[in-house]
Amino acid sequence: MKKSLILMSILLLAIVSACSNNESAEDEPQFLDVQLSVNPNKAEPNETIVFEAKVTYGDEEVTDADEVKFEVWRAHDEDHETIVVEHAENGIYRLEKSFAEEGTYYMISHVTARSMHNMPKEEFVVGEPSEPEEETNSTIMDEEEQPNDEGENQ
Numbered sequence: 001m002k003k004s005l006i007l008m009s010i011l012l013l014a015i016v017s018a019c020s021n022n023e024s025a026e027d028e029p030q031f032l033d034v035q036l037s038v039n040p041n042k043a044e045p046n047e048t049i050v051f052e053a054k055v056t057y058g059d060e061e062v063t064d065a066d067e068v069k070f071e072v073w074r075a076h077d078e079d080h081e082t083i084v085v086e087h088a089e090n091g092i093y094r095l096e097k098s099f100a101e102e103g104t105y106y107m108i109s110h111v112t113a114r115s116m117h118n119m120p121k122e123e124f125v126v127g128e129p130s131e132p133e134e135e136t137n138s139t140i141m142d143e144e145e146q147p148n149d150e151g152e153n154q
Contacts, residue, residue, distance in 0.1 A: 030057050030058035030060075030114070031057070031058070031116070032055070032056075032057055032062070032111065032113055032114055032116035032117070032118045033055070033056045033057070033118070034053050034054070034055050034109055034111045034118040034119075034120050035053070035054040035056075035120075036051070036052070036053050036107065036109045036120040036121070036122050037051070037052045037054070037122070038050075038051055038107060038122045038124045039052075040124075041122075041124050041125070042124065042125045042126075043098075043099075043124070043125070043126050043127075044126070044127060045098075045099065045100055045101070045102055045126055045127050046098050046099075046100055047098055047126075048096050048097070048098050049096070049097055049098065049099070049124065049126075050094065050095075050096050051070055051072075051094065051095045051096075051097065051107055051109075052088075052092050052093070052094050052095075053068060053070075053085070053092070053093045053094075053109040053111060053120075054091055054092050055068070055091050055092075055093060055111055055113060056091055057113065057114050057116075061090050061091030062091050062113045062114070063087050063090075063091055064087070064113070065087070065093070065111055065112065065113035066112045066113055067084070067110070067111070067112040068084070068085045068086075068087075068093040068109065068110070068111050068112075069082050069083065069084050069085065069109070069110040070082070070083045070085055070095050070107055070108070070109050070110075071083075071107070071108045071109075071110060072097070072105060072106065072107045072108075073105065073106055074099075074101060074103045074104070074105050074130070075103060075104040075105065075106065075130050075131060075132050075133045076130070076131065076133060082110075083095055083097075085109075093109070093111075099126045101126065102126050102127030102128045102130070103125070103126060103127070103128070103129065103130035104123060104124075104125055104129045104130045104131070104132045104133075105123070105124050105125070105126060106121060106122070106123055106124075106133070107121065107122050107124065108120070108121045
């Protein structure tokens with residue numbers, strides 16, 4: 001009788017453990033991932049460049065994003081062009097475009113899906129590069145801007 005009770009307890013414990021492991025795997029949060037690619041990364045004027053955003057949510061390819069837009073501009077230009085892109089295949093949203101003006105350009109893909117938003121950025125060059133835009137990072141300060149012991153800037 002005692003052996004049967006121990007055996008049933010072990011069996012019950014094994015079943016409960018298996019169920020809780022399955023539940024935790026299902027409850028793991030998934031994230032919207034966007035892999036942006038530019039091909040070629042250096043092109044000649046009027047050469048076609050292919051921009052692709054590979055969109056996944058966990059292991060799932062996202063074929064039904066709420067919105068995918070590509071924002072493109074030449075460095076230091078205030079005019080940004082925004083182009084809505086449709087799903088091409090296997091979670092890939094594609095745009096083919098050429099540029100007549102030489103310089104350094106930027107592309108940001110704005111992807112909204114599964115109640116999340118992701119916007120990776122890539123730099124590319126057409127012909128001769130122009131002066132690139134500076135990356136801004138508010139957490140980096142020059143030595144002159146570092147606070148001294150009294151909390152004042154030097």
